[in-house]
Amino acid sequence: MGHTADLLSSVRTQIDADDVPLKEARTRLQLVRDVAEGFPGSLRTYASGSLAHHTMNRPVTDGDGGLVLDRRCYPRLGPEGGNETPSEVAGELCALLGPAIREMYPKARCGTSKRGPKLWFNAPVNGQDPTVDLVVALTRRDGDGLWIPNLEKDRWEASHPEGHVALFNAGPASLRQTRRIVIRLLKAWNKQYSSPGMSSFHLSALAWEFIVSGLGVPTALHTVLDRAATRISRGYATPDPAGVSAPLKLLLGREIVASRLRKAADAVAEAIEHDTDEVAVQMALHKMFWKYIDDPTGGGLARTADLLRQRRPVPTTALGLGGAAALVVPTRAYGGRSLL
Template identity: 60%
Template sequence: MGTTADMLAAIRKQIDAEAEPLTAVRTRLALVRKVAIGYEGARRTYASGSLAVHTMNHPVTDGDSGLVLDRRCYPQLGPEGGGEHPQEVVDDLCKFLGPLVREEYPKARVCTSKRGPKFYFGSPINGQDPTVDMVVALTRREGNGLWIPNLNKNTWEPSDPEGHVTLLNSGTASHRAIRRKIIRLAKAWNKQFDKPGVSSFMLSVWAYEFVEPGMGVADGLRTLFVKAAARLKAHQATPDPAEVSANLKPLLPAENVQRRLQKAGDALEEALLADGDEDSVAAALGRVFWKYVDNPKTNQLAAAVQLLSGRSAVPTTALGVAGPAVLIPPTRSYGDVS
């Protein structure tokens, strides 16, 4: 591998999910699905999200799942039934599931998220206490996918979480592996910002669209950044790849997200052009993954500041300044007496 690929591999090691919390969230998710299938009118359960498509990063935060109800048992539910809203059935499911989950996790409590029950287990592992989300869903009479709740509005919306898992797990083994690595790196980049610009799912959709078979991790990540930036700049939509739900939208104004993506793409391009020059690659990647890569230029500046804060004169050569060696006297704060 080249220098850029090596450094990206080192970043992936830093963001790897730890084995114990990962095992814990899988166990918790399996438990919730097991007890949920006993709910009246339950038709099937499914796993979704990062855990199901193998793109979970550290820390392990949650496991996503869904419970599909038999419409014959709930004829009044949903837009294609009697128009009944989801809040009541979600509340009833919470009451049913809570005691069953507490048989295994006595400190567990169940609340609600936007889509259904959310389980908190009160049993941290390595400082991580992953939750489980369960979406209450109805099959659609017309069209693909499911009806899922929006409890913020107490309405139903079309989506296809099972279809998304199928799409993101598609392709050859090598293509899946590369795409998953790229998604994990893109998610780590996005999470560095105080306010992430896009959802993890939107990044995954971009990877599904833009990362082609045969691409390496570095080139694939650069392609994701550049093509996503171009799409936002052109005011083009990102459609649901399952063609069920509405178009995906950034979490922040598109112009802001576009600039972030373009800067990241430009830095990846710079790293690839300088591949083999470790300092240049680190400097470029440090602008993309500033929480994971030590930028040698930043380190040099910090060292220079440290030298100048001393009590002795410093030669310019020690500061990396070209030209004849000249002694620079130390700085002195106002009021300092020598």
């Protein structure tokens, strides 16, 4: 394993979800699904999103799932029925979920998000309190996938969350592992910005499309960034992997997103090119993961260590230490070697 893979692995240790909150999120989602199956006209429930795709980062924030309704029980619901909107049925489901969930989580409450009921549990585990979002869905009469709500616009939209789970979990074990690692790295990179340019699902779709068997993590990461930057800079949209919903939208302007992707792609390419030079790799990857990898040429721990290796006293202000200004005299070991 080269220095590029090593440093990317160090980023993973900082972003990977903790086991206990992750297990709790799965428990909460399953509990909500079990209760939802008792809703009149229920056909089935499903898990979706980062939990189902195995791409959750720290902190564990939510669990996504859905309830599929039998359209025969709701003949007026949805675009292929009487075009009845989803607001009322989402409210009825929330009225069922809230009291039932409070039997196990007394402080839980149920509201709504964009796609259906949302459960807040108010019971942190290791400082993390994952919520559950449950989509109220209808099977489609024509075509694959489901009709899912957009409660913000009070309408139904076509999607295929179950199909996405199948696609993102398909392929040989080595391919799945690489794809999941790259998705987690991409999500961490994207969220360093105060205004992310792409949704987590968009990044997952790009990784699913561009990563093939046989690629190591550094090469796979560069491949996704490079091809995504080229596509977006040329004005092309990312298609829905399941071919059901509309092409995926960017969260910011095309030029901004393309520029971010290209800079990240160039940083990974530079790291791979100088893979045997640890400092050069760190310098390159700091450009992409500035919150996770220190700049070896200044700032952070590297700069502090360099200052303390000097033979003259160092001001505390130069070391970033608070309190009254003072001088720190480096301690010397036998033979003139620094005790660092």
